[in-house]
Amino acid sequence: MQxxxxxxxxxxxxxxQGAKLRHQILSGNLANVDTPGYEPKDVxxxxxxxxxRQAAGGGGTVQVQTNVVSEPDGPARQDGNTVQLDRQxxxxxxxxxxxxxxxxxxxxxxxxxxxxxxxx
Amino acid sequence: MDEVSALDISAxxxxxxxxxxxxxxxxxxxxxxxxxxxxxPYRRKVAxxxxxxxxxxxxTLGAAQADAVRVLGVEESDEPARMxxxxxxxxxxxxxxxxxxxxxxxxxxxxxxxxTRAYEANITALQAAxxxxxxxxxxxx
Numbered sequence: 173m174q175x176x177x178x179x180x181x182x183x184x185x186x187x188x189q190g191a192k193l194r195h196q197i198l199s200g201n202l203a204n205v206d207t208p209g210y211e212p213k214d215v216x217x218x219x220x221x222x223x224x225r226q227a228a229g230g231g232g233t234v235q236v237q238t239n240v241v242s243e244p245d246g247p248a249r250q251d252g253n254t255v256q257l258d259r260q261x262x263x264x265x266x267x268x269x270x271x272x273x274x275x276x277x278x279x280x281x282x283x284x285x286x287x288x289x290x291x292x
Numbered sequence: 293m294d295e296v297s298a299l300d301i302s303a304x305x306x307x308x309x310x311x312x313x314x315x316x317x318x319x320x321x322x323x324x325x326x327x328x329x330x331x332x333p334y335r336r337k338v339a340x341x342x343x344x345x346x347x348x349x350x351x352t353l354g355a356a357q358a359d360a361v362r363v364l365g366v367e368e369s370d371e372p373a374r375m376x377x378x379x380x381x382x383x384x385x386x387x388x389x390x391x392x393x394x395x396x397x398x399x400x401x402x403x404x405x406x407x408t409r410a411y412e413a414n415i416t417a418l419q420a421a422x423x424x425x426x427x428x429x430x431x432x433x
Contacts, residue, residue: 188428195424196298199417200358203305205410206312207341207361257413268420275427282432 184278186236190217191271193238198264201255209252212260214243298421304360305414311363312339312407316400323395326383334393336369369394
């Protein structure tokens with residue numbers, strides 16, 4: 173049963189969780205595009221993954237960690253809001269593609285397992 | 293369910309922007325209203341938005357939470373009314389000036405465009421959340 177409960181599947185599903193969290197955060201930024209003084213947030217999890225990999229030395233279990241950080245997009249507008257709509261939309265599109273590609277990989281692995289069970 | 297709260301957050305953005313559109317429409321419709329229930333001309337209204345951050349349940353638990361947007365209220369602008377010389381107008385004062393609402397149609401149209409774009413951005417985020425959830429349902433199919 174290595175293919176069902178192995179490291180790759182666990183990592184893939186953790187990355188999907190991360191992408192879902194990032195989508196939530198980016199949606200929050202878009203909802204607050206006209207809120208005075210609002211500072212956009214983002215999720216940094218790719219860096220956490222690299223760090224975790226280095227710490228694990230390749231052998232141990234790797235944990236995907238997500239951090240929500242405040243990240244101004246650019247200079248503040250007159251109302252103190254620092255959300256840039258175009259940048260947030262680009263991030264959102266990127267994150268959706270990222271999420272779907274992780275899911276596609278999971279799906280493919282499940283399909284491999286399925287064809288192994290069926291034997292045809 | 294992350295998708296559900298992502299949908300809720302986008303919905304809060306839609307609600308806020310739609311309210312802003314309603315306020316703009318009200319302002320434009322009343323650009324020449326000289327009599328109101330409070331007496332005097334109509335006053336320009338502005339929707340005030342606030343972020344729903346701070347003391348949310350998720351943050352108390354240590355998990356970082358995305359912020360929905362909240363409409364804090366609709367307030368009246370305190371800009372002075374426009375004084376237009378129209379001696380024949382029934383609401384003109386002794387010098388022949390009429391107090392017209394403090395509404396600048398150009399400003400309202402710009403606000404209208406901003407609200408429309410922000411509404412569309414929230415729709416896009418909502419559709420992305422929906423497609424992500426649908427994609428997740430297809431695993432193993």
